[in-house]
Amino acid sequence: MSRSETTKTVLVALTANLVLAVAKIIAGMVSASSAMLAEGAHSVGDTLNQAFLLVSLRRSARRPDRRHPFGYGNERYFWTLMAAFGIFVAGAGFSIFEGVLTMMGRGGSGTGVVLAYAVLGLAAILEGVSWIRAFYQARMETRRTDRDMVEHVRRSPDITFKTALFEDSAAMIGLVLAAAGLTLREITGSDFWDGLASVLIGVLLIGLAFVIGRESKGLIIGRAADPEVQRGIHAEIAGASGVTGVESLLTMHFGPEELLVAAKVHFSDHISADEAEDVAGLVDRRLRERYPLVRHVFLDPTQAPAPSPQVKGA
DSSP states (O other), X not given: OHHHHHHHHHHHHXXXXXXXXXXXXXXXXXXXXXXXXXXXXXXXXXXXXXXXXXXXXXXXXXXXXXXOTTOSTTHHHHHHHHHHHHIIIIIIIHHHHHHHHHHTTOOOOOOOHHHHHHHHHHHHHHHHHXXXXXXXXXXXXXXXXXXXXXXXXXXXXXXXXXXXXHHHHHHHHHHHHHHHHHHHHHHHOOTHHHHHHHXXXXXXXXXXXXXXHHHHHHHHHHOOOOHHHHHHHHHHHHTSTTEEEEEEEEEEESSTTOEEEEEEEEEOTTSOHHHHXXXXXXXXXXXXXXXXTEEEEXXXXXXXXXXXXXXXXX
């Protein structure tokens, strides 16, 4: 369900950004507004990024093979990192450069202000629809947990969905900045405000790229399961018949929908090797039933440390 809903969210965002990229660039050239051109670059970057995210969804769905026995789920994180790089270069770099030139008095002159406002209105509608789609997915997913929406988005390993949501949120803020810069330019007759809006949009995109890049880096390196999930897994293993303790528990995501579980487990001295194997199989089934994202479970029978001898006082 998560992959299907994420695909729909990305497709909605891609369609909106593709239409707006063309409209914003035309409006920016006609009105000679650096803020509008910055928004055009923003939409071009977002369009490319949504394409990256669609590629990640397709490639990460490939089945495990001999070279990649744990599957290709981590491709979601690689392509999202590429999207963050695209935001930084295509969006932030151009926006700041264009804004600085305009603030220095090197901007052009244009007359299509009405067209620019019309495009901003269209952008507000399309970006709003895209943002509502991402928000709707977040609401649906939070209904399956006890966390609020902010906490769910923060903890979710689905970086593709988070990128779409963050990009749409940044796009709405960027529209406000572009409209403010264009309005102040018309009121004061100074291009400084238009250039300043372009620079601020660039700064906004730098922040967006940093947040997405940081999330992707942490997941590529190998992020453990959510602490709440780890506690549930630990309790499930420790509560199994014949298990006397869990020495260590390791978890790692292989994509948003796959989780590896490895644990060193102390078994009772009174059960045989065959019984221990049956317990391990039961734990495997229970974990998969309770947490569908658990795909690989490895239990390592480990001898419990001998109690330290007590030293009698003299």
